[in-house]
Amino acid sequence: MPKFRPLANNLETARLRMRPWTPADSTSIRRLWEERDPRALRRIDSDGRPTVEEFRTNIENQLAESALNGLELLAIETKHDGEFIGYCGLVVGNSTLDEPEIAYELFKHAHGNGYATEASRAVLSAAQDTGRTRLWATVRAWNLASFRVLEKVGFVDSGKVDPDPVRGDSVWMTWPALPSGHN
Structure with a gap:
């Protein structure tokens, strides 16, 4: 029996629909x-x-990997017109299957509307339904907008930083907060 249930792959919020990627999304993802x-x-x-x-x-x-590990990036579409505006979901990334990373990315024209926060909240709720109690996010130190989204949905700085003088340090955020002194 698997340790965690699969992440729900059809989510809805007040303004967004989130669904599994399809091969037809490849053009939009490349544009992103x-x-x-x-x-x-x-x-x-x-x-x-x-x-x-x-x-x-x-x-x-x-999609094949998602069927095996239960994690997935979901396409984000606006309900009012069905436009693909980005993605949000869970990936192993730099972390583990037990404590995966949240990942999101939106087209620039969709920034500033609260969509990343709304989508992230939906994914966090779905992540709790899998049985997971901790998630991670790695964010480049220069990506202030991403820090704001993560803080709004309850992530905190874990104190761990992966230095990268070329692309910018990667800051590890965690949800929920780790006990003091734990990295």
């Missing part, structure tokens, strides 16, 4: 990567890679 800050680790390279087809393959692989 094109908008990334130059300091981001994964970006479209000078040869134009990853391509839409490579994103399609990545999505198919992630």
Whole structure:
């Protein structure tokens, strides 16, 4: 019997629908990567890679992995028009399957509307339903907007930092808060 239940993969909030990615989302996800800050680790390279087809393959692989580990990134769509505006969900990332990371990314035109906070709250609620009691987030020190979202939904600085003089230090946030002195 699995230790945790799978993350629910169809979530709704007042303004958003969140659903599993489909291969058809590959064009939108590639556009999202094109908008990334130059300091981001994964970006479209000078040869134009990853391509839409490579994103399609990545999505198919992630869906297969999600079926095995119960974690998933969900496409975020606005209810009023069905527009794909980004993604939010849980990944192993730099952490573990037992205490995964929350991850989210929205198109720049969707910033400033509270969508990342709304989607993150829905994912946190779904994460609790899996039986998990602690989640992580790693955020580059320069990404102030992401820190604001995480703080709004209850994440706190864990005190752990992975130094990176090129791309910016990675700060580990945790939810719920760790006891004092625990890293």
